[in-house]
């Protein structure tokens with residue numbers, strides 16, 4: 149006959165619930181202290197009948213849209229019990245994600261290692277180190293995944309794995325995700341439901357969140373994903389073959405990947421474009437001048453893609469609104485995209501694109 153053996157409630161087997169409790173409070177506190185990011189509405193006199201909106205993700209405390217992702221990945225790791233008191237947190241990153249994750253690791257008192265390509269900008273490396281993170285460099289962008297996995301194994305730590313988890317760590321139905329925020333900020337506009345939202349893919353996570361939300365809310369908005377010159381996503385989307393790779397590293401930081409990342413969800417994308425790097429950088433220059441502050445290269449990719457869609461709408465005589473993102477600030481790229489010598493040594497001539505973009509914004513003519 150078995151007896152009921154009382155559990156010794158003073159000694160639970162899992163001892164770190166109090167750390168978890170405090171960690172969630174710290175993450176909630178960060179969110180509570182933050183305001184929503186602005187949805188800018190610059191006026192371009194050539195674009196009659198069209199409204200353009202830019203969701204300014206550069207204004208997060210860590211300077212990019214990766215602040216949202218890092219918050220979500222830590223929350224996901226903690227709520228799944230993968231991240232506990234003292235867990236070493238490891239990530240494979242081309243830079244921006246690691247900056248934001250280093251910030252949250254410091255907030256939570258966790259050791260953080262970023263695995264990055266050696267070509268990552270000095271400014272990002274300094275930011276990671278300022279937040280107490282350690283940088284581990286690899287020679288080729290394609291080597292980051294394995295190195296991060298190995299470091300996590302060796303330290304008994306947790307690999308955040310943004311490229312796999314970006315699409316699932318974010319609450320795609322709402323909970324103040326970026327899509328819900330955009331649509332609610334648009335509510336009082338002349339064309340409150342955008343015809344197009346444009347986004348460039350890095351993990352593919354932001355595009356996945358927006359595309360899913362559009363379908364979930366039954367909205368007519370279409371999602372256009374604007375890829376860059378050296379990246380696997382565009383060819384994979386067009387051919388349907390998700391195993392395609394691109395050995396040449398992307399020159400637009402934050403976007404373009406050597407492989408199709410698991411967080412890239414082709415089924416929620418309505419259209420894809422491939423933007424030449426010179427056009428992305430030219431668009432970043434033009435937009436920076438029009439906004440009186442510098443935006444990053446991927447924002448240029450977004451904006452050039454938006455201009456192409458706007459040109460298509462003008463051609464069809466349609467009115468409406470288009471939305472894209474300012475992914476990060478151009479201040480991080482003073483010695484690259486905004487440096488004449490860098491452009492020359494990379495054989496990037498932005499002048500012809502620049503002229504075309506300016507003429508389009510001022511006259512509506514696209515040539």
Ligand SMILES: *Cc1c(COP(=O)(O)O)cnc(C)c1O
Nearest residue numbers: 244350351352353354402446475
């Ligand atoms: C990550 C990133 C993107 C792409 O966002 P995903 O959600 O990862 O696809 C665009 N621009 C910058 C600067 C980024 O860091």
